[in-house]
Amino acid sequence: MKKLYIKTFGCQMNVYDSARMRDALLALGYQETEEPDEADILLINTCHIREKASEKLYSEIGRLAAFKTARQARGQETLIIVAGCVVQADGSELLHRAPAVDIAVGPQNYHLLPELITKRLRLKSRQIVADFPAESKFDFLPETKAGSASCFLAIQEGCDNFCSYCVVPYTRGCEYSRPAADILAEARQLVRTGAKEIMLLGQNVNAWHGEGAADLGELIRRLCDIEGLQRLRYTTSYPSKMTDSIISVHALEKVMPYIHLPIQAGSNAILKAMNRQYTVAEYEDIVARFREVRPDMAISSDFIVGFPGETDADFEQTLALVERVKYASSFSFKFSARPGTPASLMKNQIPEKVKTERLMRLQELLMCQQRAFNDQTVGKELDVLLIEEGKKKGQLLGYTPYLQGTHVSSDKARLGDIVRVKITGSSATSLSGEVI
Ligand code: 5AD
Ligand code: SF4
Numbered sequence: 001m002k003k004l005y006i007k008t009f010g011c012q013m014n015v016y017d018s019a020r021m022r023d024a025l026l027a028l029g030y031q032e033t034e035e036p037d038e039a040d041i042l043l044i045n046t047c048h049i050r051e052k053a054s055e056k057l058y059s060e061i062g063r064l065a066a067f068k069t070a071r072q073a074r075g076q077e078t079l080i081i082v083a084g085c086v087v088q089a090d091g092s093e094l095l096h097r098a099p100a101v102d103i104a105v106g107p108q109n110y111h112l113l114p115e116l117i118t119k120r121l122r123l124k125s126r127q128i129v130a131d132f133p134a135e136s137k138f139d140f141l142p143e144t145k146a147g148s149a150s151c152f153l154a155i156q157e158g159c160d161n162f163c164s165y166c167v168v169p170y171t172r173g174c175e176y177s178r179p180a181a182d183i184l185a186e187a188r189q190l191v192r193t194g195a196k197e198i199m200l201l202g203q204n205v206n207a208w209h210g211e212g213a214a215d216l217g218e219l220i221r222r223l224c225d226i227e228g229l230q231r232l233r234y235t236t237s238y239p240s241k242m243t244d245s246i247i248s249v250h251a252l253e254k255v256m257p258y259i260h261l262p263i264q265a266g267s268n269a270i271l272k273a274m275n276r277q278y279t280v281a282e283y284e285d286i287v288a289r290f291r292e293v294r295p296d297m298a299i300s301s302d303f304i305v306g307f308p309g310e311t312d313a314d315f316e317q318t319l320a321l322v323e324r325v326k327y328a329s330s331f332s333f334k335f336s337a338r339p340g341t342p343a344s345l346m347k348n349q350i351p352e353k354v355k356t357e358r359l360m361r362l363q364e365l366l367m368c369q370q371r372a373f374n375d376q377t378v379g380k381e382l383d384v385l386l387i388e389e390g391k392k393k394g395q396l397l398g399y400t401p402y403l404q405g406t407h408v409s410s411d412k413a414r415l416g417d418i419v420r421v422k423i424t425g426s427s428a429t430s431l432s433g434e435v436i
Helices: 013-028 051-073 086-091 092-095 110-123 180-192 218-224 244-251 269-273 281-294 310-324 350-376
Strands: 001-010 041-046 079-084 104-106 127-129 150-154 198-199 230-236 256-260 300-304 329-336 381-389 397-399 404-410 416-425 431-435
Touching: 001 416, 013 041, 013 198, 013 281, 041 051, 041 086, 041 256, 051 079, 051 086, 079 086, 079 110, 079 310, 086 092, 092 127, 104 110, 104 416, 110 127, 150 281, 180 198, 198 218, 198 281, 218 230, 218 244, 218 404, 281 310, 300 310, 300 350, 310 350, 350 397, 350 416, 350 431
Parallel strands: 001 041, 041 079, 079 104, 104 127, 150 198, 198 230, 256 300, 300 329, 404 431
Antiparallel strands: 381 397, 381 416, 397 404, 416 431
């Protein structure tokens, strides 16, 4: 049997895409392996969001090319396939820069993989496709199966917001929402094959406006009717696209009390320069509305520090905003100038040293808040969905409704169970507890 090795970089959408590509290649008779030296196909799914992410690809190609050369010396045909946003951004330059790559396929073309592999093997020519085709790849990819009790489901892709720093509108294309019927069918299939929790994915998930339901709020209500599905989440939301219809679904038991709502910066001047379509006050009003529906709502965000023109005073406003909102978890990054984006050409770029200092201060505060959020759950009883084996023997790892990773020791609990756990310990990054 031919073997397939997959390495995924980047966001949850890439994790989902890798799962769909895996399904497409398993249907061709490939079997997945974790060992690159026994793989006939080495597939890398790439991320272009920041410079660091993008550069990782080229070192990974170098690593995998060594396996390819060794296998070919043993007479074993081996293909390196590069997928994802770097392909969309770099195009044929990628094939030029990395001669070991056989096939490069952009994010909207994964359904063409079987055809591209056949062409490469028969015609020997290197293949690249990075189009935005008229047809939707979702209509051509095979049915997916639950890989664990918690699954991703892409419902929307692409972005029309054009934040001035971001490459996503160029790499993922314009916004596309899948029809409700397709999403419901995929969700039922995931639940049939073992999913208890579904995370709906989209670059702008709350702007979903597919056929068959009025908005994301209605779509979530209909998903909640699926028997056996116990938890629903969605990410990533754009603040000004948040509506009361969506906020109100958090009153439903199956919808988890957690929202990822990136603000990026706490200064209105910087938000404007970023082309974000809301003010700090509007953002805080949305947070307050969530907390009216669910007082225990956990809020998470992304932040960018050192955006061009960010003054010390602007940065202090980000810290002040964080103090007011009290985040349960967060991701923060130094601004990275990406080719082709307006922000990369702005004057007043911030020196690296200043960016580093600001990032350290922000992360210290966010870590403190995350730790406080975790600490206040000690002594409480929470439901934990167990999704993987823990590092220690007999230990399982699961997630609370607030998306806190929780280590649980029990000889009775099994993967896929939702167990009631008394939380006994906490750190900045995880909890531990006992099944009761
Ligand atoms: N530089 C730094 N961070 C970025 N992000 C997106 N583009 C950039 C960039 N050019 C961050 C944003 C976004 C997250 C996915 O990545 O915070 O929400
Ligand atoms: Fe990028 Fe902004 Fe779109 Fe998010 S909303 S994907 S940050 S352009």
